[in-house]
Amino acid sequence: MSILAELRAIVGDGHVVGDPDVRASYEHDITGRFAGSALAVVRPGSVDEVAAVVGACARLNQRLVVRGGGTGLVGGAVPLAADELVLSLERLTDVADSSDGGDLIAQAGATLEQLHRAATARGAMFALDFAARGAATVGGMLATNAAGALALRYGPMRAQLAGIEVVLASGERVERMSGLKDTAGYDWPRLLVGSEGTLGVITRARLKLRPPPGPRAVALVGLDAIEDGVRLVRDLQRPAAGAVEAIDVFDARSMELVCMRRRLTPPVAAHPWYVVVQVAADDPTGVLAQALGDRDVAVAEDTARREALWEYRDAINEAIGAAGVPHKFDVSVALAQIASLLSAVRGELSSGAELITFGHLGDGNLHLNVLGLEPEGGRIDALILERVAAHGGSISAEHGIGVAKREFLHLTRSSQDIRVMRALKAALDPDDLLGRGRVLP
Numbered sequence: 336m337s338i339l340a341e342l343r344a345i346v347g348d349g350h351v352v353g354d355p356d357v358r359a360s361y362e363h364d365i366t367g368r369f370a371g372s373a374l375a376v377v378r379p380g381s382v383d384e385v386a387a388v389v390g391a392c393a394r395l396n397q398r399l400v401v402r403g404g405g406t407g408l409v410g411g412a413v414p415l416a417a418d419e420l421v422l423s424l425e426r427l428t429d430v431a432d433s434s435d436g437g438d439l440i441a442q443a444g445a446t447l448e449q450l451h452r453a454a455t456a457r458g459a460m461f462a463l464d465f466a467a468r469g470a471a472t473v474g475g476m477l478a479t480n481a482a483g484a485l486a487l488r489y490g491p492m493r494a495q496l497a498g499i500e501v502v503l504a505s506g507e508r509v510e511r512m513s514g515l516k517d518t519a520g521y522d523w524p525r526l527l528v529g530s531e532g533t534l535g536v537i538t539r540a541r542l543k544l545r546p547p548p549g550p551r552a553v554a555l556v557g558l559d560a561i562e563d564g565v566r567l568v569r570d571l572q573r574p575a576a577g578a579v580e581a582i583d584v585f586d587a588r589s590m591e592l593v594c595m596r597r598r599l600t601p602p603v604a605a606h607p608w609y610v611v612v613q614v615a616a617d618d619p620t621g622v623l624a625q626a627l628g629d630r631d632v633a634v635a636e637d638t639a640r641r642e643a644l645w646e647y648r649d650a651i652n653e654a655i656g657a658a659g660v661p662h663k664f665d666v667s668v669a670l671a672q673i674a675s676l677l678s679a680v681r682g683e684l685s686s687g688a689e690l691i692t693f694g695h696l697g698d699g700n701l702h703l704n705v706l707g708l709e710p711e712g713g714r715i716d717a718l719i720l721e722r723v724a725a726h727g728g729s730i731s732a733e734h735g736i737g738v739a740k741r742e743f744l745h746l747t748r749s750s751q752d753i754r755v756m757r758a759l760k761a762a763l764d765p766d767d768l769l770g771r772g773r774v775l776p
């Protein structure tokens with residue numbers, strides 16, 4: 336039997352998609368920079384079906400790429416070759432309570448927004464958030480170790496994980512879902528976090544809930560230089576230590592593009608830079624007033640006004656996407672290096688190219704977006720990432736390596752480190768069927 340016939344027998348005819356028009360939405364990324372075409376898209380409806388699909392692929396030596404919400408920014412979930420199959424987890428969307436009620440048990444295709452709704456319904460908080468919340472999935476967020484603004488306080492997706500279920504490249508199913516304090520053997524579940532679909536297919540996860548934070552307030556602050564932002568991060572650590580949940584940053588061009596795209600008016604006077612600070616404390620506005628001094632600031636306490644201030648930050652990816660196809664660099668450096676890195680990157684840009692910067696300033700995580708380049712951009716990717724490495728930074732703070740940065744992995748990882756990764760890949764996926772051509776150079 337052919338692979339497609341086998342897959343139809345497992346998931347049903349309607350869930351093996353060969354029609355190019357339907358397939359098209361699975362064959363590109365959200366930035367428009369990465370696109371391909373696939374053999375077919377297969378959409379299993381249960382974990383048993385995922386295991387059967389992957390098992391059939393293993394028997395027939397069929398390569399596949401795993402796809403969640405398709406919101407990744409490094410091309411990791413885009414098919415690379417016409418003989419590659421897209422395995423979509425979109426039908427696995429259940430979210431339930433753990434038996435002790437303390438955690439959520441979520442299938443891989445459940446979205447971040449579903450986790451927030453489930454947490455709120457239980458009087459709790461799921462402590463991860465970012466603008467793609469309506470589409471980004473549990474599987475994709477674990478596979479990229481997604482972070483977002485709240486990671487400054489609560490850590491990235493890895494910190495929310497209490498258990499995992501995985502289908503291995505062989506089609507075998509393996510799980511550690513008890514949530515117990517447990518050090519018996521290797522902690523392989525966390526190895527799957529950040530594996531970008533190359534070590535196994537995540538099918539279910541046990542995710543931690545936290546008590547809701549105290550009253551929250553958000554401030555959007557106008558600043559005259561990025562150095563003021565770095566000073567502000569330090570200033571906030573003192574009076575507001577323990578209260579700060581997020582410190583994000585964006586530049587004047589981001590503000591301009593968002594205001595055009597969403598028809599908004601800036602909430603403070605025009606400045607070269609803006610910082611969004613969120614605190615949770617008994618007296619959140621008092622904490623902000625003490626830390627922000629006489630800076631130009633708009634403050635919000637109730638949920639609707641807080642969300643309105645976050646919109647200036649959350650809509651940036653969308654607004655940049657509407658302006659062109661960006662080259663995106665998700666990097667991290669020590670706070671003390673940020674100003675120097677930005678001026679070095681600007682120095683590499685040809686005339687006609689435009690740098691737009693935003694990110695999670697508290698974590699030293701900048702999203703550098705360059706518009707106005709040719710699709711391949713010549714050597715600019717290498718030049719910028721080499722500058723990041725020269726500043727002691729990482730070429731991937733939270734989006735992963737995917738296809739976009741695999742040839743640059745050596746800038747951040749030693750050859751011994753890459754050898755360890757290759758050994759892990761060979762042990763878990765000896766025939767290189769999962770996510771071939773991603774992550775590893």
Ligand SMILES: Cc1cc2nc3c(=O)[nH]c(=O)nc-3n(C[C@H](O)[C@H](O)[C@H](O)COP(=O)(O)OP(=O)(O)OC[C@H]3O[C@@H](n4cnc5c(N)ncnc54)[C@H](O)[C@@H]3O)c2cc1C
Binds near residue numbers: 473737
């Ligand atoms: C507007 C916007 C804002 C964003 N903000 C942030 C942010 O603040 N922080 C952040 O970290 N990211 C951010 N992202 C990036 C993106 O949303 C995250 O990388 C997210 O985790 C991807 O989830 P997904 O379900 O869309 O995964 P996909 O894009 O479908 O896949 C991403 C990677 O995960 C793998 N994968 C997917 N599902 C599975 C699975 N079940 N098992 C194994 N591997 C799997 C894929 O093969 C691929 O390599 C943003 C994206 C957008 C569009």
